Amino acid sequence: MSFQPPVDVDPELAALRAAAARGGLDDRVRLALALVQRGAMEEAFELHRAAAEAGHGGAQVECARMLLYGIGTDAAPHAAVDWLERAERQRNVVAGYFLALIALGSTVLPRDGRINQRVLAGVQAGFPPALRAAAVHFGRRDSAQDQALCVQMLQRAAQLGDGIAAQLLLPRLARGEGCAPQPAAAEDLRRRLEAAGALPLPASSARRPTTDPRHIPAPGMVALEDALQTPPLVERASSPRMSEIEGLLSADECRLLIACGAQLLRRSQTLDPETGQPAATQVRTSQDASFDPILEDLALRAVQLRIARAARMELVHAEQLIVLRYAPGEEYRPHRDYLNPASLAADRPHAGNRTRTICVYLNDVEAGGATEFPAAGVRVEPRAGCAVMFDNLDADGRPNADSLHAGLPVERGEKWLATLWLRERRYRSY
Ligand SMILES: O=C(O)CCC(=O)C(=O)O
Ligand SMILES: [Fe+2]
Structure with missing residues (x-):
């Protein structure tokens, strides 16, 4: 983490404060953004709200x-939607993008249907997160036209400075997915x-995901709601109740995660059973990333919605x-994923316990790394894009x-996995 001077002795902030005191709305919004970066959230929110009320589109989005x-401030998704709709009426495409994200x-x-119109508006305006989401969306489909659109949109987003899009583009250029192989361009990008x-x-x-043929949209058509369709479950055991799902995520989606x-x-x-507090232990020697919802963009949200649906x-509930x-x-x-009473009390007990877990394998592991269920006598080998899900509670909760x-330990190569732990009741604010 970089050093940040305390807010009251920060010369850059002092200059922004002075500018905001004598300047216009843009200066006050700049100050609010700087305050967010420094963690002074309450003050930032009040500034943004005042600028939003005065009609500043960017502040309305923030x-x-x-x-x-x-x-x-307290979470209030309906109030958020009101601000976004106000900003959208001023033709703010970022607001439209967030409305699409929420509506999904x-x-x-x-x-x-407005979801797709809004995403398309973001694509046409060259808003990188909309381009990235549309690229991943097209990349799920078989037709040559959709595959080419995926590459074009990744290229546009990457040109606009989107580093994640550039990372997704690289294997496509190198392997010739959706385009002819372009070794020189791939090497330059690498x-x-x-x-x-x-x-x-x-x-x-990951092979192309399994989609019900009735839900494959016409080539070139943005149809995000269809992308939430999930492949069928194959039941593997009854205690714990567990299933496998083939072809849940596409290669781009695995790479995105x-x-x-x-x-x-x-x-x-792992969580200490006595205190409910997290600590590094030998039980779990991996590295992991926990995605704060504020980091979720449209592409990540679509992927998570499909995982939860599967x-x-x-x-x-996730x-x-x-x-x-x-x-x-x-x-x-x-280990078992359900929370003991101390851990549950420490994290939104109103949401209930972790009733179900779904894990999606994001790459093909060279050797090792299976998920083993000793009571059921089942072992699931990791395969990119496929998922395993299981119940942690019995039928009575x-x-x-x-x-x-x-x-199980990875023997060769590395293993990447995405997990959602799902509670009995609502956990997220929207
Ligand atoms: O790595 C695995 O296969 C299992 C992961 C797991 O148990 C979890 O994320 O809760
Ligand atoms: Fe687990």
Whole structure:
């Protein structure tokens, strides 16, 4: 973490304060953004709200984001939507993009055709997160036209400075996915990404996801709601009740989760059974990234909505998305995912316990790294884009000891995994 001077002796902030005192709305919004970076959220929110009320579109979007996630104020998703609609009426495409993101979850806004219009407006305006989401969306589909659109949109987003899009573009150029193989362009991009400190993504050869043919939209058509369709479950055991799902995520989606997760990795922890507090232990030797909802963009949200749906749950029941990386020798020793009373009391007890877990494998592991369920006598081998899900509680809602499971040590290569732990009741604000 970089050193940040205390807010009251920060000369840059003092200059921004002086400018805000004599300047206009833009100066006050700049000050609010600087305060957010310094963690002074309540003051930032008040400034944004005042500028939003005075009609500043950018402040209306920022105010909405803070209300959506409960930053510097209590979470109020409906109030967030009101601000975004106001900003959208002033033709603010970023506001439209957030409205699409919210509507896709259908908790605060209906999941209707306006989602696609709004995403398309973001694409046409060259808003990188909209381009990235549309690229990943097209990349799920078989037609040559959709595949080419995926590459074009990644290229545009990458040209506009979107580092994640550049990371997704690299394997497509190198392998000729959606375009002819372009070894020279791929090598140039690889060098630039390396210079920027981006990890090369592991090979993720997930096959095209399984989609019901009735739900494949016409080539070139944005149809995000269709992308929430999930492949069927294959039941593997009854105690714990567990299933596998083939072809849940596309190769781009696996790469997206890895690229976003790689920036946030830290040593994994487990919860101390006595205190409920997290600590590094030998039980879980991987690294992991926990995605604060404020980091979620449209592409990540669409992926999570589909993962939750595959688990037959609503995303509002999910704790933060976790992306894990296991290096050779790393493992998650036998454990159960349900929370003991101390851990539950420490984190939103009103949401109830972790009733279900879904894990999606993001790459093909060279050797090792299976998920093992000793009580059921089942072992699931990691395959990119496929998922395993299981119940942690029994039919009466009591912890089921048979839900014991382990991530076996990786022997060769690395293993990347995305996990959603799903509570009995609502956990997220929207
Ligand atoms: O790594 C695995 O296969 C299992 C991961 C797991 O148990 C979890 O994320 O709760
Ligand atoms: Fe687990």
